[in-house]
Amino acid sequence: MHTLRDEPPLPARAGSLDRLDLRMLRILQSDGRITNKALAAAVNLSASACHQRLQRLMDQGWIEGFMGRVNIERLCEPVQCIATICMASHAPDTFRQLEQHIDDLAEATAAYTVSGGCDFIVHFACARMSRYMELTDELIRLCPEIGNISTHVVLKQSKAFTGYPIAQLLVEPA
Amino acid sequence: MHTLRDEPPLPARAGSLDRLDLRMLRILQSDGRITNKALAAAVNLSASACHQRLQRLMDQGWIEGFMGRVNIERLCEPVQCIATICMASHAPDTFRQLEQHIDDLAEATAAYTVSGGCDFIVHFACARMSRYMELTDELIRLCPEIGNISTHVVLKQSKAFTGYPIAQLLVEPA
DNA sequence: TTTTTTCGTCGAATATTATTCGGAGGCTGT
DNA sequence: ACAGCCTCCGAATAATATTCGACGAAAAAA
Known part of the structure; x- marks a missing residue:
């Protein structure tokens, strides 16, 4: 009891x-x-x-x-890229629009609005590099307010996401 | 059949x-x-x-x-940061060492070795910002070859990871 | 303090699902 | 055609999920 x-x-x-x-x-x-x-x-x-x-x-x-954690590397060795995106305009509508487009993109697997040196960070998984170019070109076309996209190609996923550290997150502030 | x-x-x-x-x-x-x-x-x-x-x-x-997808925002509103790390030395040992330290860090939830403007991109989830500083300070202390850490605080996760786009990834190259 | 209400638990009963097993049929190579 | 191999199916059994009424603790009201 x-x-x-x-x-x-x-x-x-x-x-x-x-x-x-x-x-x-x-x-x-x-x-x-x-x-x-x-x-x-x-x-x-x-x-x-x-x-x-x-x-x-x-x-x-x-x-x-x-969700099942699929060993995607073994399955198909996708090209994974992390794009940092800077906006030329910081109007709320512009942000919403880009978020929407990214949300619609199956190959964009995660996206964050961030502070710091850029406005968005987006993770992509694509069948091949040319497909990634298509996607980013399309994004820029749809969202002219994008000022700059800087691409980081993932050479190796050294730590895969397997959940949040709940124990550490729930500690009381000191 | x-x-x-x-x-x-x-x-x-x-x-x-x-x-x-x-x-x-x-x-x-x-x-x-x-x-x-x-x-x-x-x-x-x-x-x-x-x-x-x-x-x-x-x-x-x-x-x-x-894995269960826990609504971590609702649970505890963690501080999430994405750090881009540049190494001063690109010696393989240095990389391995940093990967190991990040692997040991519960609050580092995902990490990538990348090409482009930096060498590593790491996602953190911490109970509070001061904790994030502790972690990065510790990383720099343990890994003197870290040249620079640039932090992007996540303002909003606009798209959460819910799996890879398997259908798109398995198409044959054109 | 006593009474009442609420909430969450338990254990038993039932419904559903997982798992194992033998047998059948397709495919391949001889 | 035949043998070996593979994967499927359906039935039987084992295990699990889900529902239900009843009970006890905690909190609120009297």
């Missing part, structure tokens, strides 16, 4: 989630296909209670989905 | 995988928790045959794992 009274408080940021939810999130992030039964055992809950919580985590959007 | 004789050839890159395997990979990438039964139905296979293929895809490393 779980008595929450004697547990230390959680970071306010975690909202309505308790320690058990967070443990579940961490486990599910690293093993998205774990069975409900095994997850229940890992957090010391009955299968039914665990199932209910898992449902809630998904319904309330704490977990946005599950 | 599947007769492969009349199917068009696959890209050689896909190795020993056939069309069915690729469809499974695509589905599993976008829905990592799909049941074997549903997957079988989606690719027109019996549950047993599908199960056998799934096992093979994992055993042979085409799928490296499954």
Whole structure:
């Protein structure tokens, strides 16, 4: 039986989630296909209670989905590029427009609006380099406010994304 | 019953995988928790045959794992930064050393060795900005060959990574 | 303090799914 | 045509998911 009274408080940021939810999130992030039964055992809950919580985590959007991590290098050796984009105009509409175009591009796999030496950083995965050129040319054509695109070809992915460091992120500020 | 004789050839890159395997990979990438039964139905296979293929895809490393996509912004609003790192020395050992240190850093969530205006691009997720400074200071201390680190603070993730565009990547070169 | 309400858990029952197994059919090379 | 190999299928079994009513703790109201 779980008595929450004697547990230390959680970071306010975690909202309505308790320690058990967070443990579940961490486990599910690293093993998205774990069975409900095994997850229940890992957090010391009955299968039914665990199932209910898992449902809630998904319904309330704490977990946005599950994905298989495909070994894409082995599958097809794609050309991966990271583009840093500077805008000539910083009008909000211009930004939105570019974000939309990138969102529509299947081969743009991740995109960030950033501060610093450029305005956007976009990760691409393409079948070949000529395809990457097509894509960037098209972007520039669609979005004349793009001032500059600087391309970094990925020589090697030295660390693949396998989830966020939830434990480290939830520590209280000192 | 599947007769492969009349199917068009696959890209050689896909190795020993056939069309069915690729469809499974695509589905599993976008829905990592799909049941074997549903997957079988989606690719027109019996549950047993599908199960056998799934096992093979994992055993042979085409799928490296499954992860839950946690809504990290909602969970804790981390400070996300993308750092571009230039090395003063391009000796292989220096590169390996930095890769190792980054690999050991939980808060470095993805890292790329790239060509272009810098040598590395690293994505960080930290509890707060001061923590990011600690991490980069530590990196510079451990790796004196780092010539320069330029930080881009992520203002907004306009497109989250949800998998590679397998369909686009497997098209044959024109 | 006592009562009431709420919330989350449990265990059992049922529904669904995973996994294993033997057999059948296609494909290839002899 | 035949043998060997591969992959499929369907049925049987094992395991898991999901639902449900009841119980106990904590919090709110009396």
